[in-house]
Amino acid sequence: MARQTLWAITNRLTAAIAALGRMLKRPELLVFMPAITLAAFWLGGESVMIMTALGLPMLFAMAGAFRAEEPLYPPLPDGLQGLALRPQVIGIMDKILTEAAVTGQTTGCIVIQFYEAAVLLDRHGRAAQTEVLARSAERICSSLRQGDVVARLEGGGFAVALGAVRRLDLETMVQLAARLQAALAPPISLNAARLYVTCSIGFCLGVRAPVQTGASLLDAAQVAADEALRHGPGAIRAYSSDMARVRADRDAYREVLERALDEGQIRPYFQPQISTDTGEISGFEALARWSHPSRGLVPPADFLTTIEEAGLSERLGEVILYHALTALVRWEKAGLRVPCISVNFSAAELRNPRLADKLKWELDRFDLSPDRLCVEILETVVAETDNDVIVQNIAALSALGCGIDLDDFGTGHASITNVRRFAVRRIKIDRSFVTRVDQDREQQKIVSAILSLSEQLGLETLAEGVETAGEHAILGQLGCGHVQGYHIARPMPMEDTFDWIAGYQTKPSRTPRIGAR
Numbered sequence: 001m002a003r004q005t006l007w008a009i010t011n012r013l014t015a016a017i018a019a020l021g022r023m024l025k026r027p028e029l030l031v032f033m034p035a036i037t038l039a040a041f042w043l044g045g046e047s048v049m050i051m052t053a054l055g056l057p058m059l060f061a062m063a064g065a066f067r068a069e070e071p072l073y074p075p076l077p078d079g080l081q082g083l084a085l086r087p088q089v090i091g092i093m094d095k096i097l098t099e100a101a102v103t104g105q106t107t108g109c110i111v112i113q114f115y116e117a118a119v120l121l122d123r124h125g126r127a128a129q130t131e132v133l134a135r136s137a138e139r140i141c142s143s144l145r146q147g148d149v150v151a152r153l154e155g156g157g158f159a160v161a162l163g164a165v166r167r168l169d170l171e172t173m174v175q176l177a178a179r180l181q182a183a184l185a186p187p188i189s190l191n192a193a194r195l196y197v198t199c200s201i202g203f204c205l206g207v208r209a210p211v212q213t214g215a216s217l218l219d220a221a222q223v224a225a226d227e228a229l230r231h232g233p234g235a236i237r238a239y240s241s242d243m244a245r246v247r248a249d250r251d252a253y254r255e256v257l258e259r260a261l262d263e264g265q266i267r268p269y270f271q272p273q274i275s276t277d278t279g280e281i282s283g284f285e286a287l288a289r290w291s292h293p294s295r296g297l298v299p300p301a302d303f304l305t306t307i308e309e310a311g312l313s314e315r316l317g318e319v320i321l322y323h324a325l326t327a328l329v330r331w332e333k334a335g336l337r338v339p340c341i342s343v344n345f346s347a348a349e350l351r352n353p354r355l356a357d358k359l360k361w362e363l364d365r366f367d368l369s370p371d372r373l374c375v376e377i378l379e380t381v382v383a384e385t386d387n388d389v390i391v392q393n394i395a396a397l398s399a400l401g402c403g404i405d406l407d408d409f410g411t412g413h414a415s416i417t418n419v420r421r422f423a424v425r426r427i428k429i430d431r432s433f434v435t436r437v438d439q440d441r442e443q444q445k446i447v448s449a450i451l452s453l454s455e456q457l458g459l460e461t462l463a464e465g466v467e468t469a470g471e472h473a474i475l476g477q478l479g480c481g482h483v484q485g486y487h488i489a490r491p492m493p494m495e496d497t498f499d500w501i502a503g504y505q506t507k508p509s510r511t512p513r514i515g516a517r
Helices: 002-024 027-044 046-063 086-098 117-124 126-142 170-184 214-230 241-262 304-309 313-333 355-365 379-384 388-400 416-421 441-457 469-478 494-505
Strands: 108-114 149-152 158-161 188-190 193-195 199-205 236-238 266-275 281-292 296-298 341-344 373-378 403-409 426-429 460-464 482-484
Touching: 086 149, 086 158, 086 214, 108 170, 108 214, 126 149, 126 158, 126 170, 126 188, 158 214, 170 199, 170 236, 199 214, 214 236, 214 241, 241 266, 241 304, 241 313, 266 313, 266 494, 281 313, 281 482, 281 494, 304 313, 313 341, 313 355, 313 494, 355 388, 373 379, 373 388, 379 403, 388 403, 426 441, 441 460, 441 469, 469 482
Parallel strands: 199 236, 281 341, 341 373, 373 403, 403 426, 426 460, 460 482
Antiparallel strands: 108 158, 108 199, 149 158, 188 193, 266 281, 266 482, 281 296
16 A cells, blocks of 8 residues: 555656646746846845755756757658648548537548559659659648648658638538649749649548548548549549448558568469471560469469559569579570560559669579570650650660560550560560451551551560461461461460471471361
């Protein structure tokens, strides 16, 4: 009992000392020092006055009243001063939501995310990105009411905490989001360049937050903004409870994919490419396949899009490239000559400013010359890109000596100018033009036109998706240089390629002939 009483007294004394310390830290108490000193002289004489005059400043100094207060939050970059930070907007919304039952007022949160923010950073640098964000913040602030608060978020986005209002509905929020997009739409002039900023916006009404707190409201608006960003520039999304579940499922699937990459479940399968002139193996293409422990072989369509959305494209590219170069070395050691290996490169990989150096290092590590690697780029990337980093990377890979293949030719509307600008070595005719080319005269006309154009431009050609001997033969007759497809072989694991190559090379005749038509 005595111990408990002593413990209670100690706690009270500690709390009293802490409260006294907090009180003495208030600098306004210093104005009472002269009055306290005079009172000490009146009550105790000159000696008490001297002790008081010397002791009080020491007491205030020990309490920290003379120390400069440390800033509560880190400073913002130049050009972004005056904006709130995440803890501040959370506090503002917390207060409004807590008092809602008494005041009858509510709030809402808007999150603005910029489309292709990484491209802006890659192309123009950190200083330009900060300047664009500062100009955007000015436009956002000028479009809001007095009392609305704008905060800078990690990653380059903005959050808006709406001031307390009595009525806030979905239509009002959509109109406000559209007004913010319109304010950000005009180009920003920067170093003699005109930069266009596009954004996606997500929002959440206070009454629809999962929990009635500022943090929950901001998180919900962030979930809606992420969903808007996934649907492309200019999208606006309102938070719903389903979004959180879908996001959780997507995050869980991302973890599964990361584990599959780390554990070697996702590896390349290899599909051969054959020369129509000689019948010899001209290369292999490395195609990503997922060998799931319980589901078996997962089709690429079921996971490649998710990998891209999860931001794992570069990680996947590293895995496929490593195994592709390993395959070349193993074939070489087994005495099997395979001229080159083709690897698909995503737009995310091509945006890496150090891609050329990275590939050169990998080739040197495996002691392979650059011409043994063929870089496949989707025609849609070539047709739609205006990214200087991608253009420079493709040019650097070509200068390094790697072959550049334009994949899915005929589906992405790439102009002849782009084909020449990207130093394309070979075009891959999409399988949609190859199917039934031996029977369909219209298909033959399209393929003939593509082959004639390629010949005039000095480009090699490869037809993909060849599934019958007839298609193989007619493509050879029309002048297509290489073929690839199920008729030749299905994609196979690395271990199966050795027997396949040995068996193929012992065939007496490798070039099919067209029969009577």
